[in-house]
Amino acid sequence: MYLIGIGSMFLIVLTGIFAGQGFALAFSVELADFGAKNYLGRIMSISIVRELGPVLTGLMIAARVASGITAEIGAMKSSNQIDAMTAFGIDPMSKIAVPRLIALIVMVPVLTVFCDAIALAGGWVISIFIAHVSSTMYWAAVKERLVFGNLLIGLLKPVVFSFVIAYIACYKGFTAEGGTKGVGKATTESVVLTSITILIVNFFITKVVFSYLKGYL
């Protein structure tokens, strides 16, 4: 839990701040063409809370934590530790996978919220110094779009991503075969597969929510 949480914090701060600034920069130029720079906050709010924050956080955790989980379980398997656990009359699946899943379910949403906040702050810096939108204007616009629906999506996604990460990472670890090399391969596959799955699942969540929850958005 500590490793997933605090360990990933720095990464999330970096990603969040630069992604937020990049987005804000691109949007502000485009919006300026329409004379709609004051909407910057709204667009930032929607894109970050609903899409960017969860996906970025999910991908970072996939890279950092899924690889770790797969490698750890794979190494335990190849050194017979999983068998030893089984021989003690313990179900290694629940013993190993469940605590990691719980840690992810707690930490990924927290980190996502954190990432959202940092990215919005990054946008705020751009809005003041480059886009010349006033601070009050920006935050008011941001707040306007922090409605129930958006927040729900923004928090539902990381929870779903946690399951994706835990399931794939553990599965790849438990099925790793062929010693050290096999563990390396499983780890790579685990990161690639979780990342892709997160992107795909992200799309479908957005899609489903758009169909059913339109009124709240």
Add this chain to the structure above:
Amino acid sequence: MIKLRNVSFSYGENEVLKNVSFETGDGKSLVIMGPSGSGKSTILRLLLGLESPHEGEVLINGDNICTMSEAQKRETRKKMGMVFQDGALFDSLTVGENVGYYLIEHTKMKFDLIGEKVEEMLGFVGLGGDNVIDKLPEQLSGGMQRRVAIARALLSTDPKLMLFDEPTTGLDPFATRNVLNLIRKVNSEKGIATIVVTHQIADAIEIADKYVILHEGQVAFDGGLDELRDCSDERLKNFLEPFRESFRLVLGKNFVDC
């Protein structure tokens, strides 16, 4: 009682065990020998239900472990202890936590009490004075790790069967002696059945009630020491040939026709 009935098993294309049958009674000590790669470790894995045979049955007290539910398997395994060939210590846990693993997981025993039992068990395998209890397995030598693995397997509430996969390989003579005494003690004092895989015929003779010798996945011999000595099977003679000397040393007499 442990019984393998017509067990065949392969890893993919590689046929490891062919029609293997043998049995051993409660409280008895069985030694499995055979050349490297003949399927000895695989038999222990089958007994624990870590692998399932493709044919035949593995009976633990009359129950086929292959057809049990996962929950039943777990209950059965709690009555067994296993020392893996490579130790298989949990490398993220300290030596103390490794040795106390069964008690920590399966009992509500107080932590202090577990600590005492762990100390006692470490003393039993000759690691008492070394202050190893708070070390990590990787900080120990190979032989020390093996003894920790033995201690871990022994420290459970009431095992009925202990499986040792080459417990004395890589140990110095003194530690070997300790481990053998330990196995004998487990067997005779606590009445726990033991199945020991070993290459050391001198060790085997010291602990076995009965011998099973594997050759290319088949049982080449199944019986007691006298039968072993009188056995005239060519494969067996070839296998035992290198041990002629130790046989003579241990028994003060030769085996077979020499």
